[in-house]
Amino acid sequence: MRSLLRLLTSLRTAIVLIGLLCFVSMLGTVIPQSREAAEYLRAYPRAGQWILDSGLDDVYHGWLFQALLWLLAASSIVCTATRLRLTRIRLGSRLSLASAAEIASMPVRADWPADRPQPEPAGWQVKPLGEGGELRLRVSGSISLIGGVLTHVGLVIILAGGLWGSFAGVEMAIRGVAGETAVVPPVEEIRVAAASDRLRRQARLIQQQNPADPRLEEIRRQVEAMDARFQAGMASPACRVTFEDLWVEYYKSAGAEPVVKGWNSRVAISGPGGEPASGVVRVNQPLSWGPFTFYQADWSKKYKSVNLHVMKALATDSDSGLVATLTLELGKPYKPDWSNYTFVLIDFLPDFRIMGDQFVSLSDELRNPAGRIVAYGADGKVAGRAWAFSHEMAELGGHSSNLPYRFEVVSAAPIYETGLQVASDPGVPLVWAGCLLMTLGLCLTFYISYYEEWVWVRPDGTVLAAVSGNRPAIMLKPVLERLTAGSTAPAAPPTPPTDATRSEEQA
């Protein structure tokens, strides 16, 4: 136990831990985090497996980082206790513990000029030494000494708040368009859902390595149980959030592209845990209700309804082949009277691009619209698929359809969808308290000067003056000069030297 304590109080341990933490943190920014196992194996053919095995795919929640962090926390706690004891001694018993030899070895010291009267003991703490000698001490800025303790206590409290938050805090996202209601399950159920996500990821990783691994069955059972609990939470939620309105503000500008200034959601919140409330959630202006705080995270345009021209696939130049104009709603089957097929718009990309082997939308703006349509026959089986592009793209790219029809996007009306971040973190007040203490501690340590002015009256009557403190020697020298010049006032921060002293220093 004693050797463990010695290890934790050792500055060398703290230095090694800080260095390792820096290195591991850096790795977390270089290696993409929390991706699928297959992505690591594809991106890093040689090191992928090692990254997965060592937990570097989720560095900050992995055992290595957590172990380093908590070892550093333990070291900080032990060091803070030691520092507290030393500070108390320094504040209360500085003079009684000092010796003449210590004063004689201080780097900023000078013999008292023989032509100046010796300092009066009034205003000084005095400690008699043997043979008529004595030590005198005058201290200023003692409050600075508690700065180091406050900084370290603040750091430990921040870590404690973080630890509490990581166990008791939750976060989730809700989305919706005006008029819709989203439910927020109780905190415990959100936590269960997060644990279920982690287990799922772990299962995918195991499956990637060995699809027949017996652990998979156990994980599947756990995930099912967790999902059932989450669904129960959704059925009896902590609160319901109704999106009453969403509006986007733009900067007044002459440019062609309007620039978004802000997006805002008016929501009404109700639930068994508190009084119904309503308010506007803006970026940087969250809204709190019960244990939850709602943040405006993002917004997007959704195209739920698309107008299309339907044409015969084999139309000639003289015949446009227009069969009908129809409106398809995303995911909703539509059976026209002019065809035996039932059409479903399964996807709509307003700014279509092909990236690698994926179809993506670069933005929410209607720049290069593309819809994916599936046609079902009367028997309910898939009869064919088709892409719908804008007229220009359809002309360029021909028709992408294995149906007797081809489709062109005519228009699509956007509706706004808001995304809110829901968070509950009981550790936050503790973190802020720690931050406050740390700020106070840093200001006291680095911005308040602490000086110890020493006078050692030797038995032969000669005097040695010395100054120490929390400032470098270059700042202590003027204090010593003022002391030996006969000033009786306590030390003040050094004043700029005159031209004479400056040129003297330069010389």
Add this chain to the structure above:
Amino acid sequence: MNLETGCFTLAMVLYLAAFIGHAVAATLDRRSLYAPARWASIAAAAVATLALALRWHGAGHPPLSNMYESLVTLSTLLAWVSIGFTRVNPLPLAEAGSSVLAVLMIGIASVFAREAQPLIPALQSYWLYLHVALAFVGEACFALAFVLSFLFCLRRLIEGRGGAAQDPDEPPPAEGGEKAICGITVIGLPAAFLVLMSWLAWRYYERGTPGEEGRTLMIWVVLPVLLCLAILVFMTYLYRGVVGRAVDRCLPSGATLDELTYRAIALGYPLFTVGAIIFGMVWANKAWGRYWGWDPKETWALITFLVYSLYLHVRLTRGWRGTWTAILSIMGFLVTLFTLFGVNLLLSGLHSYASM
């Protein structure tokens, strides 16, 4: 050229004049040049501040929202911090170094888009003023500490030459590994900077864009630095006796440079901790619903904090002095630069808007 660009160009010219004045004052022992060079620094910082004020007025928000604005603001803050820091103890070579850093920052800034853009929703908060501005002041102090540490390495490298009398309070002249480290730092850092900038210019050129950024980087950063270094090396070789004696006289002792480095870091560390880390946490909690999310920018700010914490611990508690703390201070500033710019350019995250 609009008024703001004109002001920055004038500031660059004044910084260069200050650099030449300080360098000549120090290397050729022309003390009468010190005061004009200092006034040139003050004028340059004042003109750059005017340019920032014009930009603030024009854009309607403080110039802290993208790479160009970050660089020119940091350069101006560095100039002011250096002026304030040397008010009591004149350090011509440190002031020359700060002027060079300020010019380089403006030069590199010219590579990035200069147009003032309206603030995106996430940045519309008074926390932008507190978080970024305070962090930048802290980083400007770190930049000054970097210059002082560089000079410390130079001092250790030239110490013991010319038979100058050794101060009894000073450590013995550097030898062996320590001298090699100092040499690598003094010669390697400018060389690494030149290689990095040339590589960046080449990358811009390779990207197939019209090559504007690459050319700007070559014309405004790489070539002037190369030219200055070549002239410095040539002149130093030509007047090696005079320069050696003057630099030896003008450069403060290693112990003084070490203490000044500590002062600069002790000044900047609380500002950086409160501005970058604590205010950043408060703002992140308000904007994103979590005070810490291991975003690359946050993580690198933490690494910067840890490196300087390491510096303060080894110096204050273990009593380390000299070359190793100077190397730590230089490493700290390199990490600071990566946090500021490398993360924006190389890593993506929640702070990606800052890369524009």
